[in-house]
Amino acid sequence: MQTLTSPIVATEKTTDQPFLVIDQVSKVYPTKTGDYTVLDGIDLSVKEGEFVCVIGHSGCGKSTLLDMVSGFNTPTSGQVLLNGKAITTPGPDRMVVFQNYCLLPWKTVYENVHLAVSAVFPEKSKVEKDEIVRANLHMVGLDEAIDKKPGQISGGMKQRVSIARALSIRPEILILDEPFGALDAITKEELQEELLDIWEEHRITVMMITHDIDEALFLCDRLVMMSNGPSAKIGEILEIPFDRPRDRAVVMEDPRYIQLRNQALDFLYNRFAHHED
Amino acid sequence: MATASVRPASPIAEKMIETFQSLIPPVVCSSVTLLIWQLLCSSADSKMPGPIKVISQTVGTITGGFSETGIWMQLLNSLTRVGIGYVAASILGIAIGVTIGVNKFLREGFDPLIQILRTVPPLAWLPISTILFLQTSKPAENAGIFLIFITAIWPIIINTAVGVQQIPKDYTNVAKVLKLSGKDFLFSILIPSTVPYIFTGLRIGVGLAWLAIVAAEMLSTGAGGIGAYIWNEYTSMLDDSISKIVLAVFSVGLVGLVLDRIVGWLGSLVVAE
Numbered sequence: 411m412q413t414l415t416s417p418i419v420a421t422e423k424t425t426d427q428p429f430l431v432i433d434q435v436s437k438v439y440p441t442k443t444g445d446y447t448v449l450d451g452i453d454l455s456v457k458e459g460e461f462v463c464v465i466g467h468s469g470c471g472k473s474t475l476l477d478m479v480s481g482f483n484t485p486t487s488g489q490v491l492l493n494g495k496a497i498t499t500p501g502p503d504r505m506v507v508f509q510n511y512c513l514l515p516w517k518t519v520y521e522n523v524h525l526a527v528s529a530v531f532p533e534k535s536k537v538e539k540d541e542i543v544r545a546n547l548h549m550v551g552l553d554e555a556i557d558k559k560p561g562q563i564s565g566g567m568k569q570r571v572s573i574a575r576a577l578s579i580r581p582e583i584l585i586l587d588e589p590f591g592a593l594d595a596i597t598k599e600e601l602q603e604e605l606l607d608i609w610e611e612h613r614i615t616v617m618m619i620t621h622d623i624d625e626a627l628f629l630c631d632r633l634v635m636m637s638n639g640p641s642a643k644i645g646e647i648l649e650i651p652f653d654r655p656r657d658r659a660v661v662m663e664d665p666r667y668i669q670l671r672n673q674a675l676d677f678l679y680n681r682f683a684h685h686e687d
Numbered sequence: 688m689a690t691a692s693v694r695p696a697s698p699i700a701e702k703m704i705e706t707f708q709s710l711i712p713p714v715v716c717s718s719v720t721l722l723i724w725q726l727l728c729s730s731a732d733s734k735m736p737g738p739i740k741v742i743s744q745t746v747g748t749i750t751g752g753f754s755e756t757g758i759w760m761q762l763l764n765s766l767t768r769v770g771i772g773y774v775a776a777s778i779l780g781i782a783i784g785v786t787i788g789v790n791k792f793l794r795e796g797f798d799p800l801i802q803i804l805r806t807v808p809p810l811a812w813l814p815i816s817t818i819l820f821l822q823t824s825k826p827a828e829n830a831g832i833f834l835i836f837i838t839a840i841w842p843i844i845i846n847t848a849v850g851v852q853q854i855p856k857d858y859t860n861v862a863k864v865l866k867l868s869g870k871d872f873l874f875s876i877l878i879p880s881t882v883p884y885i886f887t888g889l890r891i892g893v894g895l896a897w898l899a900i901v902a903a904e905m906l907s908t909g910a911g912g913i914g915a916y917i918w919n920e921y922t923s924m925l926d927d928s929i930s931k932i933v934l935a936v937f938s939v940g941l942v943g944l945v946l947d948r949i950v951g952w953l954g955s956l957v958v959a960e
Binding site (some may be wrong): 482500501502505506510514516517526529579 | 857858865867879880
């Protein structure tokens, strides 16, 4: 894992001012047989620089919730505020790392990141843009692959490109929708560690959906556990107290780890067990 | 190598054997067809010449085909017309296709019109295009070009518009979150993603264009081209006319095939990742 040569100074964000506010958000879809409530009164505040994971069974509306932060979806009632401003449309200040990477297959790794950089920083010079693209690809260890097309690289590398693209435009909040869901176990652990290193350095606010309790416990400050849909709510929020920077081995040996893990398992598999239809 | 072959052969030799083997079925079947044709037309009072007679009667036509009224020059005439009309149809067709692909109002508004016009047989346009270009310096030629244009444009419009609508959500989501400018969206996402569809339309279009030109040239007087060549031979009906017609018809088929393959090949070049 390389580090950025010219890091953005990680300012210590000690403010307790809520940065992202999800305020009484509900999402209702009208259907022929009546209204279908996906989310019912979600309340959540995320502090600047916080790493929040959202976990829940499929169909609990966590993707819908994330879509309302990214702006791809809008709440039926309530609102989502970033820095006090209501979110209504997608924008580069809330950059998304998609589960299926969403790279353009006809562009090289470099061009994929460059497209984002030149779209968000049109005023920057050619040289500056080039530096940003290269620095961010260097950060995720892809110096060798910059001229490859997405079809020529592995899933893990594609997700690295996607992360580099997201970070290259300096978003206020990074949104990750099950980013490592499609990767094998080893690549997944590698990328988790890389993501954590990058986060340590930039202290960017992260909101991430996951299916994986261990992933969440290793990465996040708070774990938001959602009850089952329809009418999903936030069931419980776990504070993850492990010291940072985190080391996977140390975290997993911590007695609190088993305790938190059991608590999450109990929530997901006993109190809100998913009943397959 | 995982398996040891009994008779090791060099890759080149292997390739040659493969090519040779793939040639056997077409050669056998074509020969049988020619043989049947020869047998069917071998009687003295047969109006249709057999393949041997066709070849013996058209040697002069083939070698002298580059004179001004020769068969190859006429073929070239037709090709030029198709080229002009088809390129115009491609440029305009892609532009219109993209426009109605991105604009729901225009798409729904023009859909009925396009659906009707695309089913019009090419020759039905001939009177209109002849009248349209009556006052120009080369009315028959311009009418032919216009006919090609109006025939080829519909599949190009329709396929381009469909391609634009089929842009995967993954790519449009990227465009939305990055707030890509119209220009960036057009060149970085819309066109590359639509290219396979555009080439499907272009390939259908070139086939239709080639079908149309021969018929149009047969009907319009003073047009020249391979269609007129066939028609002239038909009306003069000399001893060797039918042989010349057979040669011309075969050439038309061959050129059509080549045009189709060229567009297909260009498409594979652009689409290949």
